[in-house]
Amino acid sequence: MSRRGSFALCFLLLGACQRTTPPSASAGPDAASPAAVAPTAALAAPVPEPLPPCRPRGSSPLDAALDYLDEGRFPEALSCAAQASALEPDSAAAHAARGEALAALQRTAEAQVAYARALAIDPGHPEGLLGAAHLYAVQLPSSREYDELGALYAERGLSQPEVSPELMPRFALVAAMALNDLGQAAEALQRASLVLAREPKNAEAAYEKALALFELCRFAEAKAAFSGLVSDPERGAHAHYHLGLLLEREGKWKQARGHLEKARFLSPEDFPVPPTPSEEEFRNEVALAVAALPEDMREDLTGVPVRAEELPADEDLLSGEPPLSPSILGLFRGPPLGEPCDGSETPCRSVALYRLNLARAVRTREELREQIKVTLLHEVGHLRGEDDQELAARGLE
Known part of the structure; x- marks a missing residue:
């Protein structure tokens, strides 16, 4: 399930692209032949269309690139940003503008490199940091x-003393989104609240705040x-x-079902019908997984x-502390093996x-069986005795 809504930045959603790998110089005498390398290169990655010449319209190439970005004319912006970075290869601003244009054109891998170069030149460059954070x-x-x-x-951007006031909420919002995804809900709540203190009607920040409250088990506030977001066209x-999940926790199953069905109606791709087994079927699946x-x-x-x-x-x-997420798939209770039980429960581990x-968390019964196994x-x-970080490193997050 994707929870990432639209984000009101000048950056667009990215796709993926592959980097063309040049033929090896040690591949043999035929490697230099165009006829020999053309089929392999064609299969490796599509060749981008040549950029049109930069038309700076009386400005410098960099200023023209920034103007074209504001106008949403991304091929022209990329052309001028490329010229600016060629003329001034040590300009972090030029590489950041190029990264933004590449991102808008869904040339993701190239955008990553452009932002990396901008931040290698100037680790504190605000637009470079914001673009990379959003990417x-x-x-x-x-x-x-x-x-x-x-x-x-995003956090580095927030720490820069020269960051303009209008960029601060943008950095804070990206930070809130990333921190929520990382399960750091308390920190995400702080960042979302920072945005809302400056932009009270920011619906994306309101959603991140609501999500953080839910993850922190502050259920009434969540x-x-x-x-307050059910009428929002993008986050409803x-x-x-x-709301359905929260009402289930209150035992209000009929009301919960109504909200869950509404979510499915509004966004069937994000909220498909879950492959929910009966209680008996689920117990059998768990027993099979243990066996x-x-x-x-x-x-x-x-x-x-x-x-x-x-x-x-x-x-x-x-x-x-902090609380566990209400969406956890499983739980181990008690001390690890080798540590003494406190005697308050029998058995002390479960x-x-x-x-x-x-x-x-899944879409099919086959996926459910696999997720039961992983959990x-x-x-x-x-x-x-392993902690979450160790388990995540083993692919058992």
């Missing part, structure tokens, strides 16, 4: 690595925040979806019940897998 945190497909880069660039589906574990893991689970549950309970979510959250391995990792 990694918003435009590229979400991943931990991209979100971490986006957050780093419910009020999402209720996500608002209905989260399929390696022998050493099954031995570690001796005396540790693996329970099929509906949703995480409030007391589990609020048992530590694993829970959550039927509704798991079903909503179970994650919780066994906690049983063995």
Whole structure:
């Protein structure tokens, strides 16, 4: 499920493109022949159309590029930015403008290089930082690595003393989005609140704030925040979806179903019908997953019940600081193996897998079985003493 809405910057959504790799000089005597390399090069990546000549209209190439960007004329902007960076290869502003134009033209890989070059020249260049932050945190497909880069660039931008006041909310908004995706909801809430203090009607910041409140288990505040977004044309589906989740936690299943169905109607791609098994079917799937574990893991689970549950309970979510996300797929309760139990519960260790959250994390029953397996391995990792960072590094995030 994608939660990334439109973002009111001058940067557009990016696609992907491949970098053309030149033939190796050691490939043999035929490597220099155009006939020999043309088929391979054609298969490797499409050759971009040649840029039109820069028409600066009485300005410098860089100023012309910035004007063309403001006008939404991205091929012309790229042409002038390319000329500006050729004339002044040490100009961070020229490379940042080139990155923005490339991003708008969906030439993502080249945009990454352009921004990298701008920031290699001037690590504190505001437009370069903002463009790079937006590229990694918003435009590229979400991943931990991209979100971490986006957050780093945005936070660096916020720390620059020379950043203009109008750029501060933009940096804060990108930071909020990246931090929410990284599960750092408290920090995301701070950044979204900074935006709203300056731009009270910023719907994207209002959504990030609502999401952070939900992740922090501040459910009453989250419910009020999402209720204010149900009429928003771009975020209404996500608002209905989260209201449905919140009402489920209150046991108001009929009302919850109404909001979830509304979310599906407004955005069927983001909110497809989940492959939800019955409670009995889910218990059977969990039992099969446990039986399929390696022998050493099954031995570690001796005396540790693996329970099929509906949703995480409030007391589990609020048992530590910061709280756990209401959307967690599973939970290990108790101390790791080798550490003493405190004697307050019997058994003192257990694993829970959550039927509704798991079903909503996938699109098919086959994916559900695989996600049950991965979640179970994650919780066994906690049983063995691994933390979330170690598990993420092993692909068990």
